Amino acid sequence: MANNDDRRVLIVDDDRQVRDVLHEIFLCNGYKCQLANDGREALEVFRTTRPPLTVTDVKMPVMDGLELLKAVRELDPDAAVIVLTGVGDIKTAIESLKIGAYDFIVKPVNVDELLIAAERAVEHRHLLIERREYQATLERRVAEATRDLALTLRELQDTYRSTLEALGSALDTRDVGTEAHSRRVHGYALTIARTHGVSEQEVKDIEHGVLLHDIGKIGIPDAILLKPGPLTPEEWIIMRTHPEVGRRLIERIPFLRGALPIVYHHHEKWNGTGYPLGLAGEAIPVGARVFAVADALDAMTFDRPYSKAIPYEAARKEIQRCAGTHFDPAVVTTFLSIPEIIFEEIRRRSLEP
Numbered sequence: 001m002a003n004n005d006d007r008r009v010l011i012v013d014d015d016r017q018v019r020d021v022l023h024e025i026f027l028c029n030g031y032k033c034q035l036a037n038d039g040r041e042a043l044e045v046f047r048t049t050r051p052p053l054t055v056t057d058v059k060m061p062v063m064d065g066l067e068l069l070k071a072v073r074e075l076d077p078d079a080a081v082i083v084l085t086g087v088g089d090i091k092t093a094i095e096s097l098k099i100g101a102y103d104f105i106v107k108p109v110n111v112d113e114l115l116i117a118a119e120r121a122v123e124h125r126h127l128l129i130e131r132r133e134y135q136a137t138l139e140r141r142v143a144e145a146t147r148d149l150a151l152t153l154r155e156l157q158d159t160y161r162s163t164l165e166a167l168g169s170a171l172d173t174r175d176v177g178t179e180a181h182s183r184r185v186h187g188y189a190l191t192i193a194r195t196h197g198v199s200e201q202e203v204k205d206i207e208h209g210v211l212l213h214d215i216g217k218i219g220i221p222d223a224i225l226l227k228p229g230p231l232t233p234e235e236w237i238i239m240r241t242h243p244e245v246g247r248r249l250i251e252r253i254p255f256l257r258g259a260l261p262i263v264y265h266h267h268e269k270w271n272g273t274g275y276p277l278g279l280a281g282e283a284i285p286v287g288a289r290v291f292a293v294a295d296a297l298d299a300m301t302f303d304r305p306y307s308k309a310i311p312y313e314a315a316r317k318e319i320q321r322c323a324g325t326h327f328d329p330a331v332v333t334t335f336l337s338i339p340e341i342i343f344e345e346i347r348r349r350s351l352e353p
């Protein structure tokens with residue numbers, strides 16, 4: 001902390017008489033004084049004791065006052081320095097102000113003038129230090145608050161994520177009957193999306209969308225959702241409302257808005273024969289186009305209540321066959337470029353506890 005009561009002064013003059021007079025003046029006004037005979041001696045004293053105020057003559061042997069001023073200001077940019085100049089030496093006076101002297105006093109010294117300048121110089125130094133400390137404190141507080149906020153945000157995102165995963169698993173258990181399904185489609189979709197060059201922000205949205213894609217099935221009665229047999233045309237109409245039910249659930253939650261494209265469009269088909277809107281081609285959000293391939297891969301390669309699993313190679317061929325009708329051909333090309341071993345690894349990890 002800056003100490004405004006630090007009344008120490010370093011007096012520098014090669015003229016012993018002047019030095020003694022200055023010493024007397026400052027002593028009588030409550031200053032503790034240190035004395036030096038020339039610039040170099042003064043610099044040594046300054047280096048070890050860092051007095052807040054230095055009063056120095058200009059013309060001295062070994063090291064003059066201006067050199068001393070420069071050296072002192074380098075050691076302490078807030079150092080208060082008053083320079084004593086001879087009558088008519090206005091050039092030196094201006095030079096001293098340029099290189100950081102707080103003030104100059106013309107010799108012979110007027111005591112009051114010197115003491116007022118000294119008080120002001122010390123006060124000015126004090127204000128500079130206080131302002132810097134205040135700024136540093138502010139910056140520290142902002143940095144701390146930013147860190148705390150980032151931490152809280154991360155915790156919040158983790159909480160959201162866990163909640164979504166739990167919700168995704170719960171939806172799966174009711175519908176497909178296995179929570180590993182959700183994890184596999186999640187892994188497949190993110191791998192295909194990243195390979196397809198989708199931005200990381202969109203990947204995050206896809207992640208949420210995959211976990212929640214069938215959230216609208218909450219609104220489908222068990223009698224239809226779990227019906228052990230084919231649905232009637234009327235039941236299909238109800239079943240096909242689940243993207244719309246999902247959209248209405250999700251759109252009111254700002255954090256989940258990124259999931260909307262998949263929740264609402266995951267049953268659209270590239271050729272426009274899907275639902276709910278019958279969108280075609282690139283009018284279908286890219287996340288939904290990626291999801292369609294990932295979901296189909298999983299649906300074909302794992303047993304479902306009414307369809308037996310087929311080998312990976314057969315599923316791959318089927319997806320390739322449906323490029324341009326059900327699936328986005330570009331996404332299929334991306335999918336085909338990914339080695340099977342990557343999908344195997346995702347399958348293996350989805351079974352880990």
Ligand SMILES: [Fe+2]
Nearest residue numbers: 213214242266
């Ligand atoms: Fe669905």
